[in-house]
Amino acid sequence: MDVSQQNTDNKSFPGEVHPTAGGGVLVTKLDEVINWARSNSLWPLVFGTSCCAIEMMSTAGAKYDWSRFGFEVARATPRQADVIIIAGTIVNKMAPVLKRLYDQMADPKYVIAMGACATSGGPFFYNTYSVVKGADHVIPVDVYVAGCPPRPEALLHALITLQEKIKREHNG
Amino acid sequence: MDREALRQRVSELLPSAVFEEGGEWTTIAIDPPAWGGFATGLRSGAGLEFDFLFCVTAVDWRTHFTMVYHLTSTVYRHVLVVKAKLDHDRPVIQTVSDIWRTAEFHEREAYDLMGVEFTGHPDLRRLFMTDDWNGWPLRKDYEDPVNMIKL
Numbered sequence: 001m002d003v004s005q006q007n008t009d010n011k012s013f014p015g016e017v018h019p020t021a022g023g024g025v026l027v028t029k030l031d032e033v034i035n036w037a038r039s040n041s042l043w044p045l046v047f048g049t050s051c052c053a054i055e056m057m058s059t060a061g062a063k064y065d066w067s068r069f070g071f072e073v074a075r076a077t078p079r080q081a082d083v084i085i086i087a088g089t090i091v092n093k094m095a096p097v098l099k100r101l102y103d104q105m106a107d108p109k110y111v112i113a114m115g116a117c118a119t120s121g122g123p124f125f126y127n128t129y130s131v132v133k134g135a136d137h138v139i140p141v142d143v144y145v146a147g148c149p150p151r152p153e154a155l156l157h158a159l160i161t162l163q164e165k166i167k168r169e170h171n172g
Numbered sequence: 173m174d175r176e177a178l179r180q181r182v183s184e185l186l187p188s189a190v191f192e193e194g195g196e197w198t199t200i201a202i203d204p205p206a207w208g209g210f211a212t213g214l215r216s217g218a219g220l221e222f223d224f225l226f227c228v229t230a231v232d233w234r235t236h237f238t239m240v241y242h243l244t245s246t247v248y249r250h251v252l253v254v255k256a257k258l259d260h261d262r263p264v265i266q267t268v269s270d271i272w273r274t275a276e277f278h279e280r281e282a283y284d285l286m287g288v289e290f291t292g293h294p295d296l297r298r299l300f301m302t303d304d305w306n307g308w309p310l311r312k313d314y315e316d317p318v319n320m321i322k323l
Contacts, residue, residue, distance in 0.1 A: 092319065093302070126323035129309045129316045 014167075031171050038082070038108060039166040040070040042159070045081035047101065049088030052115040052149040056087040059152040071159060078104040083162065085155070086141075089117035089124060090132040102139040110166070112158050113141040116148040123148065178250050181220060185213045192255070197242075199253040204239075207256055208266040214243060214252065215271050221247045225268065228278035230286040232312045237263045237288060258288065267293040285310040 014036050015028025048056055059066050060074060075081040078101045090098055102109070113135050116122025121133035135141060142165060145158040178198055182189060186206060192199040202210060214222040227242035237258040244251045256265055267290040269276040279290045280299040287308035290296055298305060307314055 093300075126321050129314070129319045133321070 034171055035167045035169055039163040042071055042083045043073045043075050043081050044071055045078055045084045046074050046076045047084055052087035055149045055152055056085055059155045064152040069159060081105055083110040085112045085114050086118040086135045087114045090135045091130045095132050095138045099138050110162055111139055111141045112143045114145045115150050119144045185217055186210045197251040197253050201255045204256045204258060204265045211268045211271050221245045225272035225274055228275060230282040230288050234312050236260050239265055263288045266291050269293055
């Protein structure tokens with residue numbers, strides 16, 4: 001199969017290749033190509049504050065292997081990361097750190113609130129003096145995942161949901 | 173040293189100690205003022221040598237506090253649990269951080285979260301909470317209308 005045929009068959013690529021003599025012409029929209037590129041190479045930040053992080057590591061590992069969808073390059077610095085997965089409880093002392101990490105990430109940046117704690121405080125909603133009742137009090141969240149902790153499938157679903165969200169974006 | 177011999181030895185060191193029955197480990201209740209000298213004896217007494225303080229706990233019973241010290245000896249492998257009943261309005265006990273260095277942080281934690289005061293502690297200040305925090309969050313009667321949603 002030649003390259004032009006491969007591109008036509010790849011339905012996820014936003015555009016059409018019109019074969020011509022000696023090559024081909026690609027017809028597409030820049031917005032869509034940018035979104036396609038961004039959504040398929042989301043680099044997550046290494047960030048985990050409790051047991052959700054264990055599930056996140058499992059999702060990154062060989063069995064669930066989120067690199068199948070373009071997430072494999074987890075970054076240890078926010079300056080190189082595109083998405084932060086808030087994997088765990090955010091306490092009042094952690095909140096300014098989380099805010100700072102988010103501020104240090106380069107645009108475009110995305111946030112996934114993984115599990116009950118990051119979504120709402122979860123099991124720590126009542127009678128707790130130390131827990132932030134939802135990470136969206138600190139930074140804006142794109143996708144929420146239910147579960148305590150969510151299974152790796154749920155996180156993968158959230159990541160794919162984020163990809164779909166990115167593909168619908170308009171780049172001004 | 174078996175449990176009976178340990179009891180014997182501990183009773184010699186502190187005749188006023190009261191043994192509690194039914195626990196996994198040999199457990200004694202003491203008067204807080206006796207703690208400092210007694211701890212020194214436990215640490216270096218012949219046949220005792222409790223050289224490892226592996227847990228320090230404060231329990232809030234609403235009417236009083238109980239300090240619980242778990243001790244073990246890496247020489248003899250025996251374990252002793254020491255409990256001391258403290259006043260609820262002003263829980264004070266002598267520090268053992270000069271005997272077991274690990275107590276320095278354990279006692280700071282008990283101070284931070286329960287408000288137990290350790291006399292003679294070299295650096296008794298907040299550990300987990302911020303320095304300007306008011307109150308002792310793990311006490312049963314703790315109220316915090318700003319951060320806490322009561323159920």
